[in-house]
Amino acid sequence: MDLAYQILVKPFSDMVSAPDFxxxxxxxxxxxxxxxxxxxxxFVLIFKxxxxxxxxxxxxxxxxxxxLVGFYQAGVxxxxxxxxxxxxMFVLAVAIERVVLRPLVNQPDIILFMxxxxxxxxxxxxxxxxxxxxxxxxxxxxxHIPTGTFEFKPFGGFVSISQTDLTAVIGAGILVTxxxxxxxxxxxxxxxxxxxxxxxxxxxxxxxxxxIWVIVWFIAGIIALATGIVWGARAGVSxxxxxxxxxxxxVLMLGGLESVLGAIVGGLAIGIFEKLxxxxxGQPLLGGNTETWFAFVFALIVLLxxxxxxxxxxxxxRV
Amino acid sequence: xxxxxxxxxxxxxxxxxxxxxxxxxxxxxxxSFGGVKAIADISFDVRKxxxxxxxxxxxxxKTSMLNVINGFYTAQHGSIVFRGxxxxxxxxxxxxxxxxxxxxxxxxxxxxxxxxDNIMAGRSVMMRRGLFWQMLRHGPAxxxxxxxxxxVEEIIDFLEIEHIRHTPVGKLPYGLQKRVELGRSLAMxxxxxxLDEPMAGMNxxxxxxxxxxxxxxxxxxxxxxxxxxxxxxVVMDLSDRIVxxxxxxxxxxxxxxxxxxxxxxxxxxxxxxx
Numbered sequence: 001m002d003l004a005y006q007i008l009v010k011p012f013s014d015m016v017s018a019p020d021f022x023x024x025x026x027x028x029x030x031x032x033x034x035x036x037x038x039x040x041x042x043f044v045l046i047f048k049x050x051x052x053x054x055x056x057x058x059x060x061x062x063x064x065x066x067x068l069v070g071f072y073q074a075g076v077x078x079x080x081x082x083x084x085x086x087x088x089m090f091v092l093a094v095a096i097e098r099v100v101l102r103p104l105v106n107q108p109d110i111i112l113f114m115x116x117x118x119x120x121x122x123x124x125x126x127x128x129x130x131x132x133x134x135x136x137x138x139x140x141x142x143x144h145i146p147t148g149t150f151e152f153k154p155f156g157g158f159v160s161i162s163q164t165d166l167t168a169v170i171g172a173g174i175l176v177t178x179x180x181x182x183x184x185x186x187x188x189x190x191x192x193x194x195x196x197x198x199x200x201x202x203x204x205x206x207x208x209x210x211x212i213w214v215i216v217w218f219i220a221g222i223i224a225l226a227t228g229i230v231w232g233a234r235a236g237v238s239x240x241x242x243x244x245x246x247x248x249x250x251v252l253m254l255g256g257l258e259s260v261l262g263a264i265v266g267g268l269a270i271g272i273f274e275k276l277x278x279x280x281x282g283q284p285l286l287g288g289n290t291e292t293w294f295a296f297v298f299a300l301i302v303l304l305x306x307x308x309x310x311x312x313x314x315x316x317x318r319v
Numbered sequence: 320x321x322x323x324x325x326x327x328x329x330x331x332x333x334x335x336x337x338x339x340x341x342x343x344x345x346x347x348x349x350x351s352f353g354g355v356k357a358i359a360d361i362s363f364d365v366r367k368x369x370x371x372x373x374x375x376x377x378x379x380x381k382t383s384m385l386n387v388i389n390g391f392y393t394a395q396h397g398s399i400v401f402r403g404x405x406x407x408x409x410x411x412x413x414x415x416x417x418x419x420x421x422x423x424x425x426x427x428x429x430x431x432x433x434x435x436d437n438i439m440a441g442r443s444v445m446m447r448r449g450l451f452w453q454m455l456r457h458g459p460a461x462x463x464x465x466x467x468x469x470x471v472e473e474i475i476d477f478l479e480i481e482h483i484r485h486t487p488v489g490k491l492p493y494g495l496q497k498r499v500e501l502g503r504s505l506a507m508x509x510x511x512x513x514l515d516e517p518m519a520g521m522n523x524x525x526x527x528x529x530x531x532x533x534x535x536x537x538x539x540x541x542x543x544x545x546x547x548x549x550x551x552x553v554v555m556d557l558s559d560r561i562v563x564x565x566x567x568x569x570x571x572x573x574x575x576x577x578x579x580x581x582x583x584x585x586x587x588x589x590x591x592x593x
Contacts, residue, residue, distance in 0.1 A: 187443050194429050194440055201427035203391065205440050205507065206415030 011280035020157020025279050026272060031165045033271020034172045038227045039248040040255060040263035041176065042220040047257045048196035049216045050101070052112045056119040058245020060221060063123045064089060065228030065237045066131045069139060078142035082225075089221030090214075097213045105209070124239065133239070138232030140164060145233065168230040175226055176264060179219070183260065192216060196258065250299035256308060270295045336402060342367040342543050343388065343511055346405075348397035350383055357383040358394070359567040365511065370537050371545045372554045375564035376587055381547045382424060384564070385513050388545075389421050390414040402510070418510030422500045422517060424547075430489035434499050437488055438474055441506030442467040474502050478532060494525040501532060505540075512536070514546040518553060526550065530557060555579065563587070 015022045039057060046054040067088050071081035100115050140147060146163035153159075183189035195202045195212050203209065231241055251270050255262025274294040282290030336342055343365040350358040358380045365371045373381050386392040388399060390409035398405050401417060409417070420441070429437050475481055478498050483491060488499050497517060504512055517533065518526045530553055536542050548554050554561065555575045563571035563578060565587040571578050578584055 190440065190443060194432075197429035197431055198427050200391075200423060201429055201440075201503075203411040204389070204415070204421055204423070204427065205443060205503065206412045207443075208410070208412040 006285060007281065010284075014280060018157065019155045020153075020159050023154060024159045025275055027159070027161060027165075029272035029275030030268065031169060031271070032275065033268035034169050035227060035231055035244070035267075036247050036251050036271050037176070037264045037267025038172055038223055038230075039245055040251040040267050041179070041260065042223040042227075043248055043252055044255075044257060044260055044263045045192070045216050045223075046220055048260075049192045049212055050112075050195070051109050052101075052116060053109075053257070054220065055113065055116040056123060057220065057224065057248070058242040059120045059123045059127075059239075060089075060092075060224035061228045061231065061245065062237070062239055062241045063092075063127050064221065064225035065138065065232045065241065066127050066136065068225065068229065069136045069232075069237055070131045072139045072142065073136075078139055078144075081139070082143070085225055086222065089225060090218050093214050093217035093221055096217055097210055101213055102210060124242075127239070135236050135238040136232075138229060138237055140229075140233040143229065145229075164230075164233050168233075171226065172230070175223070180260065188212070188215060247295060250295035253299040254302055270298065273298060336367050338368040338541070340367050341365070341400075342402065343545070344400040345384070345388070346398050346400065348384075348387055348394045348399070350380075350387055350392060350394045356567050358387070358564075360397070361564070361567075361569050362397075363562045363569065363572055365543060365545050366560075367543050368537075368541055369543060369559040370533070370557050371543075372558035372561045373545060373547045373564065374549070374551075374554055374561060375570075378566070379564040379587075380567040381564055382515055385421060385515055385545070385547065388414075389419050389513060415507060418508075419513065420504035420507040420509035420511075421513035422497070422504050422515055424515040424519065426493070426496045426500055428488045428496060428500055428503070431487060433485045433487055434480060434483050434491075434502070435471065435475070435485060437499055438471045438502045438506045439467065441503040442471060471506055474505050477505075477535075478502050479528075494521050497521070497529070498532075501529075505536065505542075509542060512542050512544045514544060514548075516547055516549065518548060518550055526553060533557060 039061065042057045042060070043054060046052055046057075064085060068081055068085045071084050072078055076084060096119060100119060101112070104112055104115055145167050148163045150161045150163065150166070151158065152161070183192060191202065191207045191212055192215070194205070195207060195209070199209070202212075227244075228237070228241070231244060235241065247270075248267075251263060251266040254270065255264075255266030274291050277294050278288065278290045282288050282294070341364045344362075345364065346362050347360050348358055348362070349356070349360050361380070361384065373384060375381055383392060387394045388401075388409075390411040390413065393408040398407055399409065400406075401409075401419070409419075429440060432440070475484060478501065480495065480498055480502065483495060483499075488496055491499065497519075501514070501517065504514075514533070518529050521529065533544060533546070534557065537544050546558070548557075558575060560574055561572070561578045562569060563581070563584050565583070570583040570587060571581040573581075
């Protein structure tokens, strides 16, 4: 009886009795959610246009962040370092298309997936070779990202919002909006969606496979850089960052691999729910640290009821 | 009927090659996959304004031939002369820019998108306005979008598919999917239209509709058509000239009357001990 009370009643009465704390928890969850959504978006874009599950998305985040810090440490001004890093991500996209994707056109999906694992190991090795293996500090201040905190006193309580987080949320919001408009309205955006639907058909209306792939990998590179800056500002830049990519897996299970909207909503939902669960159920009842597994369990439960994910397209096939 | 007459002015004008001249010349093309020879030293031409059929039993190399023409495959030997320009191989997206459109044996459509969006996709290659304007959907890009939309509506009227305008094509029956695919290729305003078994799997009524569309596209828009088809009745009725392939080789070439009585053709279709 006491356990039932602990699970079903107490968390909610805690939420109501301390609404300011609840707001703080929701905000923290939202910030993580935005990052999960960004990473998941990188996966979705590449999957949509090429049916490749890009294992290298996580290491691209690390690589982009390392490159940015590396340029700065080499004496390049911060703004120029960002531009140069973007250029490096572009070169990387061209190289991946040329060296890895083009020779493997029409191969089974699993082979391309294996190839992205190869890209991952290459980037780990190359990154360590060029930038060294030690942890680095993100150049947050040099990029003029504010580092203070806003403090509110709603309901007579206290909520603090880090300005870095706020910048991250706003920045990610802008990035995602531009991306959505780009995908839905421009010729290239339509081509990206078309390519995911049917390669032959896309080729026959004049869409160049190689060009679209370069663009998509470059966009994934831009997203990786944005994620790297934000996550690096919170946790430092190291190869350990790579593991946040695995956090995108439950997001993808939830949102479906093909849905841009699913990645965004799924990412936010997982960020918020895992934080709520950790604070109100995990810490008092399970000894905490539930954030490492909650997302996966949550995704599994959703999959039991909706095997195509929350937003996955139900595939209709006539035979 | 008026809408159809408007279609006549859409194509043809941009091409300096006169009606009846050679538009596409396939010269000694050979293609093999590993040790398998799909096409062996085949030459034929397609003249502007005609309907040219490519026939032959399964595995004769017909689809491979189309794939070479529109750049999906690269031939190991030989060359393709299109609109007077000789090349070893075309890239698929360049073929589109040159005015070659095609449909597929197994229907290649964007299954999740509506009929309208599928046909609009055929116009995408002609959209020229900058990314910035496209994203704002304003000014010149909006005008361009409207202009293309009008052309697409004309095609929808012409193919009598108004009622499925907003239906996702994955949900349509096969015959209609083939019609949407034809619509998308017409939206590209091709000089040369390649049709790979446009009537496969259709009932008699659908075949008659499709034949009518093909003839009208050819007569009214002046579009040159090369088609692969197994229905001999349709082929003999529609085409001006026929090339016959068997085991990757050309065994006959000429007008329907001549080909019909060709002994090799009859052997190829009815089967004889090789």
